[in-house]
Amino acid sequence: MKILDCTLRDGGYYTNWDFSKELVNNYLKSFNDLPADYLEIGYRSNPMNEYLGEYFYCPVYLLEEIRSLSKKKLVIILNEKDVRPEHVSALLSPCIGLIDMVRIALDPQYLGRALKLAAEIKKLNFEVGFNIMYMSKWKNYGGFLDEIKYVDEVADYFYMVDSYGGVYPGDVIETIKMVKERTTCPIGFHGHNNMELGLINSLTAIEHGAEIIDVTITGMGRGAGNLKTELLLTALNAKEGLEVDFNTLSILVDSFEKLQKQYSWGSNLPYMVSGANSLPQKDVMEWVSRRFYSFNSIIRALQNQKKGIKDNEQLPLFEPSEKFTNAIVIGGGPNGVQHATGVLAYLEKNPDSCIIHASSKNASYYKSANVPQFFCLVGNEGHRLEKIFTDLGGFNGKCVLPPFPRKMGTYIPATIRDNTFELDAIDFTSKLADTHTALALKTSLQLNAKNIMIVGYDGYQDSSLSQQERSLSEENEYLFTAFQNHHPEIKIEAITPTNYKTLPVTSVYQYLV
């Protein structure tokens, strides 16, 4: 029985396939003393239309360096959907002598196409592995099941991939049986850990004849991540007497701790729900990494997906009769508190204004303002409003939601339902329509504001940027730019300190002199 560690390949979903040389060198050196047979380094790929890092393309100099440092068999993987037999020579000939196995990640319905790809790869004398996704749904693919018998000729491993992290040991046993009836190709198992079943599913697979298991250090990998290398090795050490150098293993695990703190992979309630119900994880991973979606909003969205509901309901369109010269857009940064007195003084002087709370976080500091107030309801903001306005007894603002249909659900407190509206299509961006900033800018447009004054959009210092903060920061920069390009007729400026580079900056106090 063999072990394949694919930390760099699968962990790349978090780092966009860039890793520091120090981390990788330590990884390779450590594995020289640990019982794994294969290390999967990354992808080889035709050019894609976005930034993807070094380990997504695995240039030859990188493979040479890794080959020189590692005593293990090395593996790269191809995405079947992006690679055709005619690409094989260009992508893989340079890897001869550096790489031992090429894996193919594929949707089961394209097994026929993948067989041709594998035949082409075999001509270059690589070992070939099929990593076949969506194992929990295989029994629904009749064509796929019929084609499994051809796998023997071209593949060295036939992997069952638990893409959703939702299969149980009983499913593993049943699927192995189904595969064994059709092929003698050695079986592999790649388990995700949404339900913390990675270990027991893998041990069950081994017990029922699987010959190779995928693992990653600390479980680093897409979404909730994988079976942890250290967990499988510890279990096999205690149960089967597998020799493990725990000093080396613990140094290796430690070296991923900093990245783990930065990206927070691992399971949590949203991943559990998506796993248990075989819902796609791509959305969940995006939502979890964006700081303004609480677990609560994500769960609501997943429940909607499970029920096949795009959103709970269509609301009346936001078609206000009022018009304002100035829209004060207030974000959730500390400067929204720090300069609240200044902003309130500005509103006293300029009553032809309104407040738009992009986030309600600072709303309590603006309760006394004598101008109409609008609240952008994204994700969990409804709960926040209930807290700030103590169950919304005296609340007289208006709330706006993203355009229908909404992917993410939104909590709307019952007491303010009559004052809640949804926005019409947003013209200045086709994506990010469900973000605080897009809503606030669209609301300003609907209110015919000539001037948009941004408050409490502090942004972040580069040095302290977490992945979530970077993502939020980039989204806001993008939206400010897109808005200015589409609406040059509107003046937009930050009037409190900001780290956003795409916003002109003035000062609230210059208007109070």
Place this chain on the structure above:
Amino acid sequence: MKILDCTLRDGGYYTNWDFSKELVNNYLKSFNDLPADYLEIGYRSNPMNEYLGEYFYCPVYLLEEIRSLSKKKLVIILNEKDVRPEHVSALLSPCIGLIDMVRIALDPQYLGRALKLAAEIKKLNFEVGFNIMYMSKWKNYGGFLDEIKYVDEVADYFYMVDSYGGVYPGDVIETIKMVKERTTCPIGFHGHNNMELGLINSLTAIEHGAEIIDVTITGMGRGAGNLKTELLLTALNAKEGLEVDFNTLSILVDSFEKLQKQYSWGSNLPYMVSGANSLPQKDVMEWVSRRFYSFNSIIRALQNQKKGIKDNEQLPLFEPSEKFTNAIVIGGGPNGVQHATGVLAYLEKNPDSCIIHASSKNASYYKSANVPQFFCLVGNEGHRLEKIFTDLGGFNGKCVLPPFPRKMGTYIPATIRDNTFELDAIDFTSKLADTHTALALKTSLQLNAKNIMIVGYDGYQDSSLSQQERSLSEENEYLFTAFQNHHPEIKIEAITPTNYKTLPVTSVYQYLV
């Protein structure tokens, strides 16, 4: 099949049984809308000789308040080892009408004694549960197995507790069978999560007839923690259609996030190794929460325990022939770097001095000092030394280890083995003999220092104190006090800025004027 949530009781191992009112109120309110049957609130206990919080004693006012907020059956637990039948009336009569079930946590070898305790509790008409530890070792307790048949008369639930977090589904099935042959008492399962087997073991237990399962929110609980409430509910929702209000559940899970960040419960490599090998977790929990033990040192200690080795070897005693007037003890704080030039100037002026590196963290800044240098080797310091002195080529310091026998292993680089010694018994403290500070102070004594000058012991600002930092800080304060009480003849002072309150503070610069 019933669910018992024991977050407050088992989570108390991390918070010392203190919880904020806000957290508890939200917990109780949330569970009113969630499918759990019992909530275990905490312990009732005779007075113990240490500080233990509100939920370890559960005073009546607290139980009344909780009773008024919760619609669920409420549970408290007793530690069998500390409670006798004659204590029952005083401990439990006040709980009548407030509490529904009393559980007894017990070592299987004391089941006989526990049966008498249970009979006494039954007189007060409580439901009674037995929580019987060390399930993986039950088959070795013949007397216990014989006594199980008496359980029917006094207990409502007979819990199998996987104390080490190391049992597998097969063990669960086997143990249930063993219990069912002896009693008709409903069976419960309390699973720990060291090997991420909490869910599958619990589902297996249910499938084989267990009628009640313990869970905690986010798995909060001693050591690696428990089966997560949210994971069991998600699984039962998807598999069995159990009705779960995921909005409420996610708000509840979120509310524990801050505590989780503070205390970091959950599994990691040391807990996996202790679980897989049925090693006690109390030590591991202490080591993991003390920041100066790397996973590597903990694993080494666990491997030693597994092999029955107290420590790898006995070293020559540290019996130096040199004597020094001044010992400069250098800690790992930033002030050890900031004021290095001043300290080096002091050493130029006072060559009858030596340096003792309590931590090697700042050692590279003192390489040029022209006085003998001593290094305290605790846990991972050996690896640090190798890094700082590039494989110890030009290293000419001496290293000291804690007295023999050592609970924790210590890594000693081969090249410096001849210059490595162990200390004799430490006179000024009976505990904490394996800490950096105890070693440094003991080394100063051995070197006959008249003056101990402390550098780079910055301590921490109260406001930013993590659990680990607080623990380290308290240990050092304790050691400084104990040392000064035992050795009034020695002058000890901090000569760089420090937050430690038990150290007299002067300035390195006052000696350079």
